[in-house]
Amino acid sequence: MEPKVASEEYDDEDVVEVVKVDDDREQSREALAEKARRQLNRGRLARLTEKLTGGPERPGQQKIARSPVVLLLAGGTAGATILAAIFWFINAQNQEDRLLKVATDALDQQKYLDAEGQFEKFISIYPKTASTAAAKIGLHRTRVEKFILTETPDVVKGLAELKHFVQECRELEGYDAQKDNLKRYADRLTFAGARVAEIAQSQEALDVSLESIELLRKFSGDEGIPSNREQDLQNRQRIASASVAKKVDFTAMLAAVRQQLEVGNTVGAIETRNDLISKYPMLKDDKDVSRVLQDILDNEKKYVVRTDVGKDGDGPASDAAALPSLALALRTQATTDLASQGRSVFSMGMDSCIALDADTGTPLWRRPMGANSPFAPIPVKAIEPAGVLVYSTLSEELQMLSQKDGQVVWRQSLGSRPTGAPVLIADNVFITTQAGELWQVTAINGRAVAKLKFSQPVVGPPAVSSDSQKLVIPGDQTLVYTIGLNPFSCVAVSYVPHATGSVKAPMIGAGRYYLLCDNFTADKARIQTLQMDDAGQLTLVSEDTVDGQVNDPCLLRGFELFVPSTPQRVTAFRVTDEAGQPPLAKVGANQLEEGLQTKTFLLAGPGGQLWMGGRDLRKFQTRTNTVLLDSGVTAEGVHVQPIQFADDAVFLTSRQATSSSTFFTRADREQMKGTWRTVIGSRIVALAPSAGGQSVLAVADYGETYRTPMD
Incomplete structure (x- = not known):
């Protein structure tokens, strides 16, 4: 087994050697190929060189232009030129951007002179480039802002530049992006124009403001001007308008007022001033216009002229020419147990002042006075013996009669008929007349101390201040006079608007307030609550209205005010002088079922009770928020004189509708x-004699027949 392994290892080494040989051959082939390519390229370059130089030439026949050195230099020069052109283009583009940025930065920093110069320079250098439109817009923006975004804006030039901006740039690229700036400029011109007009009293600046707000509306499009901002701008324009009017119309108004005051036409002078305020409402609180009013009122005070009369009252006139007469007095009573306690009441019959026993109704005496006396008899207990103050239309005299027997104690001529009942303060009588006069007469002896003559009719009787040191009396129109009693003179004249003939009822005092009722429409009356300063000047505190017209005196009892109005209506108010509270708070109103247009007389009692004498005597009851009408009726007929009160009884003067x-x-x-x-x-x-001729038979218009003996 081991020999076999060794043989295998030997075979592997042999394979490796073969692979290495093949790699070397491949590299040798690639090297030969690269060498061939270089030679080929070298050959092409040589051919190109020959074409440029004309090929090899013999010495002496060579051309310098085709010299390789020259050609190399020429190529380098061309390349450098191309590069220079590229760099010049890049540098020029950067320079344009740089100049535009410098101008724009100056504008943003509000360096308007620098910005304007830079933009003009840019446009002169680059009149037709892609950035020219932006430069023109910037230039016009600069010219607008330099006039309006300063501490002392020139709004006239600013508006002219804004309109020029719009005209010149509206077709340029980028103009639509200026919407916010255009709105800002128009807003600034509206505000600044009004402010300049207010300070300089310039109509031209005001016209700029008015035109600019229209541009602002145009630039704001469908969104419109924000309501709060528009209101602020319009308020500023109203103030400016008043200021301009002060310069334009104020001088003319002053001249007209002076002319009217020179001829004593105080009311006309006030109307001239009011016409100016009607035209320019913002002038209402202007200090100079207010000063004109005060000058008018001070001038009117000079026209209230005092005359020291110093005329003693006359004694009783001779009755030698008086014819004997009888009064046909029919007395009826509900019970038979009436007993006299020696008290008297007084009233005016058809043509006479009559005294009656207050307990039994028996006539005590009669004094002829004539018909249509201007006021009912007034008992006077401040003198000794007690008297009754009356006015005789027979002799046109103010008279004091004795309560005991009706004899004349004194009489005094006033020059004209009284316009209202007299006011008694201590032992003095104050009474107004149709001649526009207020008389002071001593109650004890009838001495006419002095009189004040007004420039217009006055409506009496006057209201008395809480300390009894002043009287307040309205004129027929526009003015109210404050009269001091020590000395007897006019101390102030106040402007309280009321039309001619609109005040029918006298003023009344209510603590520190004074109330004036005037009929300012056919079916509405106004209650003006006035307050007096230390100088006697009256200022308006509040206004309230009641239905109908107020033609008869109002009644104040404690903190309850009752205002009679047509037809046979009464409105109740509560009076308060607490700080922060309105002086009058309405309780409620009520009227008779079929109200007639008659005089109305009021009498108040405890617990919110109120009696009205007009058509019959009726009773009302005030509650928290209403006025209730009682069903009871007595003293039927049309009442012609004020209600008198003694103990729990009331005394009423009336006539029947048919007599x-x-x-x-x-x-x-x-x-x-x-x-x-x-x-x-x-x-x-x-009237006819009786059958026997010893008496006269008389038939009265209420159906009773009387027999009167001839002797």
């Missing part, structure tokens, strides 16, 4: 039942 006779009724206000009724003024419809 002109006057009835005076005492009623229990809680039970709403009449106690007695007395006729205090009769219209006689028939």
Whole structure:
């Protein structure tokens, strides 16, 4: 076995030797092939060289142009030229990008002068390259921004450059990408234009702002301007508009106001000022326009002229010419146990002031006063003896009568008819007249101390301040006057808007507030709550409205305010002076079932009770959020004078719808039942002598017949 193995090993070595020999042969063949290829290439190069040089030539016949050295140099030069051209192109492209970047960087850094110069240089060097459009857009952006993105923008030039930008670049590539910038520029011009217009009072800058906001709307497309931003811009434009108006129209307004004040036309001057505010609402709170109003009001105060009258009241007039007369007074009563306690009540009949016993209704005395007296008799207990203040239309005099017997204590002529009831403060009477005057008369002796003459009619009686040191009285239109009592003079005039003839009811004081009711539409009345400063100037605190028109006095009892309005309606408010709360809080309203257009008189009682005398006497009850109407009715008829109150009884003056006779009724206000009724003024419809001729028969318009003895 071992020899066999040795033989096999021998055979393997023999095979290896054969393989090695074959490999050497193969390598030898490849070497010969490579050598042949080199020789072949060398031959081709030689042929090419011969073609270029013309082949071998004899000495003396060789050409320099075909010299291999020359050809080598020429080839190198051509290659270098090609390389130089390539490098020049690359360098030129890099230079263009570099110049554009320098200009763009200057724009981004807001170096507008540098940026503008760089862009202009670029365009002059590269007028028609792929980057020229971007350079032109950049140039126009620079020219816009240098005028508007500065601390002192030139909005006029800025808008001109923006429009030029749009005109020149809208067809260029890349313009659509400028949408946000265009919106930013238009927004900036809108704001800056309004701001410049406000400061410089420039109409030109305002026009830029108005035109720019239209461009902003155009650039914003369908998305539109964000509502908050648009509101801010419009507010800024309104402020600017007011500022421009101040320069353009303010001077003209001042000239017109001066002319009107020179002729005493205060209301016209205020209307001129208001016309300016109507045209430019933002001027309402402008300090210069407010100063003009104060100047107008101060000037009006000068037109309230005091005259020291110093005229004593006259004594009783002679009754020698007076004819004897009788009053046909019919008295009816619900019970027979009425007893007099010596108290008197007073009322005005058809043409006379009459005193009646408050407990029995028996007439005590009568004093002829004439028809249509401007106010009902007013008891005056501040003098001795106690009196009754009346106005006689027979003699056109203010008179004080004795409560005891009706005799004239004093009388004083006022020059014209009163426009409302007088106000008594201490021992002084203050009364307004149709001549636009406010008189001060001493209650004790009728001495006319002084009078104030206003530039327009005034609506009395005046409201009294809480300290009884001032009176507040509205003019027929626009103005309210504050009157000081010591001395008696006008201390302030306030502007409180109300139209001519719109104030029918007198003002009333409510703590630190004053209330003015004016009928500003045919079916609505406005309650303006006013507050007075130390100088007597009134300012508006709040406004409230009620349905119907307010033609009769309002009533304040404690913190409850009752406002009568047509037709036969009452609205209740609660009054408060707490900080942060509105002065008036509405409780509710109610009206009669079939309200008539009559005078309305109110009387308030405890627990939210309210009585209304208009058509009959009716009772209301106020609750938390409503006003309820009671079903009780008494003192039927149309009431013609204010409700009087004594103890638990009310005294009412009325007439029937079918007659002109006057009835005076005492009623229990809680039970709403009449106690007695007395006729205090009769219209006689028939008069004839009796059959025997010893008496006269008279028939009154309410159906009663009277027999009066001739002697």
